[in-house]
Amino acid sequence: MKRIITANVNGIRAAERKGFFAWMKSQNADVVCVQEIKAQEDQLDDKFYPEGTHTYYKPAEKKGYSGTGLYCKQKPDRVIFSPW
Template sequence: MKIISYNVNGIRAAIRKGFLDWLVAVSPDVVCLQEIKANEEQLDLTLFEEAGYKYNYWYSAQKKGYSGVAILSKTKPDAVVFGTGIEYMDFEGRNIRADFGEVSIMSMYLPSGTNIERLEHKLMYMADFRQYVDGLKKTNPNLIVLGDYNICHEARDIHNPIGLKNVSGFLPIEREWIGDFID
């Protein structure tokens, strides 16, 4: 199974910039999208179906034009779970999961920490999300979490590591979390 994750920074803008041509050329079985910034009813879903993704699931933030995640698939999943059941996470449309046989695939969009309030929110989210995933793995041991973590694991993962070394996403506490999470 070929799975790809892509932060589109607005699905409608991505479509205008050739996203669908790219999608057809790369042809993954499952695509996890983050930062879709649109509600399902704002999209022409036939475009995705014509690209080979008959099964597409959208989980938008309650705030219009903000965050949101999606999963596009060539095959029908056995189940789709919208959100985590943790209200403050689900309000921002940051997690969607599709189950395919023994494999669970999650598209996740971790908050950024653009100011101290959002950084505190991000750190709380990370702790709660880790606990959620640890519980989920008990029933779904083959869980694959893809997405935009808004964290740079290594300096090569950011466009300006020297200038951004002290900002959220590049802080040691966040890098430690991602290191533990991906191992």
């Protein structure tokens, strides 16, 4: 059985400062979905790509708004970004 969890982080950079990635690791989830990342990928350094995790971000078109992220223990067969 796979463990999948989701979290509204209300800003991935703020969540990281508050210990999000340590919490995420402690959950031992196979997949973690996050919403409201509020960052563009060029604003994220290595700490936002946890070692041993396949990481995917889909930022909002407008900086500082919404966006989603996906952290997977195993590499997915494919990741599709929906147009809506």
